[in-house]
Amino acid sequence: MRYHSLVAALSLGSTALALHDQQFPVSTTGEACVRPLNIANLNNDGSHSFILGLKSEQWRLEEGPIENTTGNLIFDTVHSLLQRWPNTRYRNGHNIVPGVIPTGTLLYHGTVSHTIPSGPFWAATDPEHSLVFALGYGSGWQLTLAAMRPLKVLYFDGNSAAKVSEGTMDTQDIIAWGEVQPERYRDDQSRIKDLCRWGQEFGIDGFVRMEMDFEVMLCDVTAGVEVVSFLHVRVSWKDRIPYPGVPSTPSNPALDSDIWNRTFESMHSGSWHNRYPGDSRIVLDLAGLVSLYDIALAPSLVPVRAGLERWDHRVLGISSEDISQVKRKLAEVISRPDPSSGIDWKTLTHVIVDRYADRLEFMQHLLNFTSSDSQELLQRAMLMQNQLRVVFAPYILNATVVPSADTPGLPPLQWASPMFRLCATTHTTAMINHVPLMTPSERLLLKAIEDTTREICRVTTKMWAVGVMSGLDVLFPLELNEEELDVAQIMNDWRQDTQKLMSWLDWSIWIKCRPACGPEEMCYIPTWPIDGPEPWPPHQSPRDPAEVKNLADLVEHPPEGSASADGFFFIRIPTEEWRKPQPKCIRRLLPYES
Numbered sequence: 001m002r003y004h005s006l007v008a009a010l011s012l013g014s015t016a017l018a019l020h021d022q023q024f025p026v027s028t029t030g031e032a033c034v035r036p037l038n039i040a041n042l043n044n045d046g047s048h049s050f051i052l053g054l055k056s057e058q059w060r061l062e063e064g065p066i067e068n069t070t071g072n073l074i075f076d077t078v079h080s081l082l083q084r085w086p087n088t089r090y091r092n093g094h095n096i097v098p099g100v101i102p103t104g105t106l107l108y109h110g111t112v113s114h115t116i117p118s119g120p121f122w123a124a125t126d127p128e129h130s131l132v133f134a135l136g137y138g139s140g141w142q143l144t145l146a147a148m149r150p151l152k153v154l155y156f157d158g159n160s161a162a163k164v165s166e167g168t169m170d171t172q173d174i175i176a177w178g179e180v181q182p183e184r185y186r187d188d189q190s191r192i193k194d195l196c197r198w199g200q201e202f203g204i205d206g207f208v209r210m211e212m213d214f215e216v217m218l219c220d221v222t223a224g225v226e227v228v229s230f231l232h233v234r235v236s237w238k239d240r241i242p243y244p245g246v247p248s249t250p251s252n253p254a255l256d257s258d259i260w261n262r263t264f265e266s267m268h269s270g271s272w273h274n275r276y277p278g279d280s281r282i283v284l285d286l287a288g289l290v291s292l293y294d295i296a297l298a299p300s301l302v303p304v305r306a307g308l309e310r311w312d313h314r315v316l317g318i319s320s321e322d323i324s325q326v327k328r329k330l331a332e333v334i335s336r337p338d339p340s341s342g343i344d345w346k347t348l349t350h351v352i353v354d355r356y357a358d359r360l361e362f363m364q365h366l367l368n369f370t371s372s373d374s375q376e377l378l379q380r381a382m383l384m385q386n387q388l389r390v391v392f393a394p395y396i397l398n399a400t401v402v403p404s405a406d407t408p409g410l411p412p413l414q415w416a417s418p419m420f421r422l423c424a425t426t427h428t429t430a431m432i433n434h435v436p437l438m439t440p441s442e443r444l445l446l447k448a449i450e451d452t453t454r455e456i457c458r459v460t461t462k463m464w465a466v467g468v469m470s471g472l473d474v475l476f477p478l479e480l481n482e483e484e485l486d487v488a489q490i491m492n493d494w495r496q497d498t499q500k501l502m503s504w505l506d507w508s509i510w511i512k513c514r515p516a517c518g519p520e521e522m523c524y525i526p527t528w529p530i531d532g533p534e535p536w537p538p539h540q541s542p543r544d545p546a547e548v549k550n551l552a553d554l555v556e557h558p559p560e561g562s563a564s565a566d567g568f569f570f571i572r573i574p575t576e577e578w579r580k581p582q583p584k585c586i587r588r589l590l591p592y593e594s
């Protein structure tokens with residue numbers, strides 16, 4: 001097998017290999033302390049000795065992830081790409097990923113007039129979303145387009161179409177303008193024009209972002225799409241709402257009375273893409289991933305993030321050298337001719353999340369237990385040990401020897417290192433053969449997966465081994481002095497370990513409405529524009545409605561004191577709830593409130 005992939009690597013030509021060799025350090029420098037798999041060793045030893053020949057100092061159960069490591073964040077943001085839920089929770093995107101929108105995909109554009117837009121314009125992936133902008137005052141226009149060929153797009157993750165100054169636009173700004181310009185957060189027309197101008201050289205058709213739902217900023221309506229229909233649709237029929245404090249004039253008309261109803265429905269269609277696989281109409285090329293969490297690519301962000309909670313991570317503060325490096329890298333990934341290794345990274349991250357998310361959550365539940373009855377507590381601890389053993393079953397070797405607790409000279413849990421190692425490397429060992437074929441982005445992904453599985457396996461191996469040493473495991477019966485067994489202490493340590501691991505992983509799959517919402521409700525995370533720092537619906541600026549091409553055109557400064565006006569639906573949630581949005585059930589039917 002190794003011979004095979006080596007031949008494959010060579011057949012790519014020496015230039016490809018040289019390129020990879022040269023680029024290899026890009027994704028790994030700066031993180032030297034978290035060891036990637038030792039490739040040189042593998043080539044000499046053969047894979048069996050690689051797995052079983054223990055370099056035990058590398059597999060200490062006591063050593064957690066180093067400070068500033070971002071493998072967990074790269075893993076989680078990559079697993080979350082194109083999913084609404086995690087990207088609503090953490091609004092500030094850190095990834096830029098090339099992709100395509102396949103031939104035949106429909107896109108929708110809601111507008112006030114029967115005019116095909118010229119120049120860059122906004123299109124939604126779901127019609128409910130575009131209808132919010134069919135602001136024809138009673139009736140509006142809905143343009144449906146179809147991709148005639150695969151559209152080449154670039155995706156900005158996070159809540160990247162939310163017009164707020166707090167970091168959602170940062171990654172777009174550095175590409176469009178070469179720097180973050182927070183004060184221009186509403187200047188979407190210029191942003192998209194400049195993005196399209198930048199992308200022209202690379203044949204980029206548009207940019208994928210997310211607000212209430214996913215959207216594509218298409219650069220040119222004449223390129224790659226055809227009109228399916230352009231319909232005059234009835235959206236509301238009476239009672240327009242004048243914006244408080246602003247007289248309605250023909251150029252500054254009142255708002256449709258059901259603007260909020262439509263906004264809610266766009267949230268609802270967005271919720272179809274809440275979880276994996278997200279909005280699959282955009283097909284990403286993860287081998288071209290550019291991550292601002294890549295410490296080697298954007299080292300200047302490491303001190304910027306120091307001490308901040310994840311909510312507050314953003315790209316503002318990045319150095320101009322790093323911006324140049326990001327733009328160079330992006331140009332390289334979009335125009336790279338070489339294929340990738342063929343590894344399905346999206347599925348791989350999901351396999352890992354699938355396997356551990358539910359188990360860890362269940363353990364958290366089992367550990368959420370106290371009892372003054374020692375037998376009850378012991379029973380619970382044994383149930384927990386059973387769960388741990390289920391996780392480990394694929395790695396528990398028959399040859400495992402559990403030493404008696406007081407073996408001198410070795411850390412007490414060192415005997416479990418082979419299991420730790422097997423668990424930690426199981427998903428990536430075979431990939432080592434493909435490293436020469438990997439793009440630098442793929443190596444970054446490999447590293448993120450290694451870091452993440454390593455920590456999951458380190459913590460769970462340790463928990464399992466403690467249980468074995470305490471005689472709780474039926475597969476390894478030990479003679480124990482029951483008086484010395486402090487079950488409550490073991491449960492406490494397990495609880496802390498689980499908690500710490502889960503917050504390090506920080507997977508959004510664990511963020512849900514508890515109890516689950518009823519059939520007339522939807523689980524919702526506060527988001528722009530409804531809960532944003534500014535009122536919604538927005539005040540319209542005096543202008544020809546025909547010019548309203550996208551949402552940004554509608555968003556202007558609200559009149560003074562309008563925030564509390566009746567008849568306008570925006571939930572003034574406390575700042576802290578906006579900063580750290582938590583899920584809640586809201587009604588899917590009128591009135592929509594929670």
Ligand SMILES: *[C@@H]1O[C@H](CO)[C@@H](O)[C@H](O)[C@H]1NC(C)=O
Pocket residue numbers: 235236257258261590591
């Ligand atoms: C929109 O919602 C309002 C209540 O907020 C309701 O009175 C009205 O009938 C709804 N309009 C439509 C078209 O459903």
Ligand SMILES: *[C@@H]1O[C@H](CO)[C@@H](O)[C@H](O)[C@H]1NC(C)=O
Pocket residue numbers: 066067068302303304306
């Ligand atoms: C983490 O980053 C901070 C800020 O740059 C730095 O002071 C600290 O030394 C870093 N820690 C490690 C282990 O590199």
Ligand SMILES: *[C@@H]1O[C@H](CO)[C@@H](O)[C@H](O)[C@H]1NC(C)=O
Pocket residue numbers: 364365368
């Ligand atoms: C632990 O159980 C209590 C009571 O059942 C519950 O309210 C709490 O949310 C649980 N905590 C976790 C972390 O599951």
Ligand SMILES: *[C@@H]1O[C@H](CO)[C@@H](O)[C@H](O)[C@H]1NC(C)=O
Pocket residue numbers: 398399
């Ligand atoms: C499996 O382990 C047990 C316990 O150490 C041992 O008795 C048995 O011989 C082992 N089986 C094999 C096939 O090595």
